[in-house]
Amino acid sequence: MGMEKMSGERKKRRTRQKKVTAVQKLYDACKDVFADCGPGVVPPAEGIERLKDILNGMTELDVSVRPNMPYFRVKETGGYPKITYLHLSECEKFSIGIFLLPPAGVLPLHNHPQMTVFSKLLFGTMHIKAYDWVDEVSSSSTPKADSSDSETGTVSVRLAKLKVNSDFTAPCNTSILYPTDGGNMHCFTAITPCAVLDVLGPPYCDPEGRHCQYYRTHPFTSFSADDTQLHDDEKIKEYVWLEEIDKPAGLSVIGAMYNGPKIVEK
Template sequence: MESVGLVEQRRSSRVENNVECVIKKKRCKRKVRIQVKRPVKMVSRTLQRLFDSCQQVFRGPGTVPSPADVQRLCNILDVMKPEDVGLSRDLPFFQSKSVAVEENPRVASATIYKCHNFSLCLLFLPATGVIPLHNHPGMTVFSKLLLGTVHIKSYDWADPLNSDNYDSPSKLRRARIKANRSFTAPCDTSVLYPTSGGNIHEFTATTPCAVLDVLGPPYSKDDGRDCSHYRETSFGDLSNREEFTKVEDDGHCYGWLEEIETPQGSEMDGIPYMGPQIDESHS
């Protein structure tokens, strides 16, 4: 099975035994090098099965998979391993002691497949790497942590049926906390929906991480599914951090989110996917 790494540059085909994969940090001259042995084939039956199921489950913008279809995809994702996308926990990138922690490390992404109805992509977070608080408009998203430990904090709007009605001219909106805890691979797949399940979330890597994301439909500015970013704040007194979240009578914890411009340095480094390929004519 032919493998994958995080790559921007690939050595000549004369290299028979190894492929060096490099992520270039735009803010740091240091490079993270990943060296893997060259495998024989590029085959992953589980990845192909996931792709075939996604073709049947995702029906395009404006639709949400049925509970049965959600469970169908979760059953596949729950058993997926790093090797299914050509990764290995033995790669230096995923060894916490081998990677020095740096300030504001860059997050990378590799697209496995993308079409109008859905996309499959890998997210690579170095230790302390952050994917800031952002939403998924009109999307159903499956996230499978393949390697590492990551802290996830997620929110749902308190008024999802009135999503365009902001609480103030500054775009402050009340939101209910859905999750606020750490996950360590292997773990079950998390699912978010257009108006529930933690549609607005933030990832903070405790260790180097790899996450497989399935988005249906994918982000699209042309179709009105652009990504918006938010920050936690308080209503009225921005300096009072104790007002960020509050447990209310219904037992849920609520907070205030303010829409902001895309945080500086939050853009991901796009890198090629070099793992097992998908047969689009298979299904």
Template sequence: MPRDDMNPPVIHRIARQARLTFRGLGSADAGKGFSENLAQLKKLVSEIRAEDLKIKPRKNSAAPPISVPHNPPVTYMHICETESFSMGVFLLKGGTSIPLHDHPGMHGMLKVLYGKVRIMGFDKMEAVPPSELPPLLQPYQRSSVFRAMLRSSGEYGDSSPPCLLSPHRDNLHQISAVDGPAAFLDILAPPYDPDDGRDCHYYKLLPGSTEHTNTGEGDGHQQAAADGVHPREVWLLEIPQPDDFWCGGEPYPGPKVTM
């Protein structure tokens, strides 16, 4: 990004702030000023709009059948990536979801650009003794089951504040398009890197872990799992990537961001 640009596009300012916020995560002095920098990043991300990225809302379209691999239910526009963070845009067709998945050791920030999404956030809990595992598990599943807390559930639109996740709070989540297509800006820090222990894993709720989501008009405020509406604890089973989910790519049309 040019150093003499006195009025850079908001996506440039977001990238600069993300680099400042997440630089040196995991080092001894990484926590210095982190909260203040994160608050500034959240403020900038709150300002972003679809038109700032030259993205136009898509028409309502249903998810394609699994037999049509060239027409994925979810696509991703890559904006930029450094060692400390990655940034891009996910576009969901109507009726589709990014399945329940995790972000090991990662921070994240999500801002809806158009449409509406429902986000369910879970926290992984401490391991439980084998004697306390749920019944009816296959032997090979016993090492892939764990307790989690349904921490939050809410609907987000383009006027909602960003949704945040941290390594220990709302780190597992599912994102579903509501009432048509949706798109959101996504920042992850540090980026996924299987070689460094940050691979994406998928999960499903086991029977008996009844999910309940907020179906009212969303204002972006997360509903606490402890409010009596949501179960506080659930059983999750790690699974392969679901057959009905895959993510394609498409060009990013907005201002170029270089780091």
């Protein structure tokens, strides 16, 4: 009788363990991995691998999203299709959320200041274009004579190098960007309905100077550079000048209720 009772208790424990959802495991891991991090501080390698392994194993079923949800129906006739954001969790150390992009939906080129970001494409096909800053090269703020990008005749720009320029189709591995590497400035363009699970550490925070900045690209040949080593035609294709701009007109990211497995915040 005693052995039967012990066996029953083991089964109950196993049942309780099975009830831990993927999003709960993700939250618990984020809490550990980002505990000693802050702005500009990258988590240790083992923490990066832990989060990557969890995210790589996640699918749309783990967060109850699917391509036939109404968020993916494009009603607009012009401008950017509306993008939906599902908030899962946020604290001063990290945030977890899901972006739902309808076909042709675009998250324009933007940055992630002092952040480490994990992005997991749950379903769909998406084009990602990403850049990193090239700090060792300075520029003149005066465009070349054949440039007509600036109405005023001058524009403040900064050189960036192309890091990623590819289509990604789920299932695929998690992409990771770092404060100064991995494509900190990136643009998402949905080719089909797409869902992207995002983990940011730390999250955006305007009072602390971590706001989302948008950019316009200019060809490398539009501006003069102080470094003469970047005049090889093949190299030039990898470089652009980025100009800070206001939030693009027509860009609309709407918050919606997340109805997937709940996270118990501890």
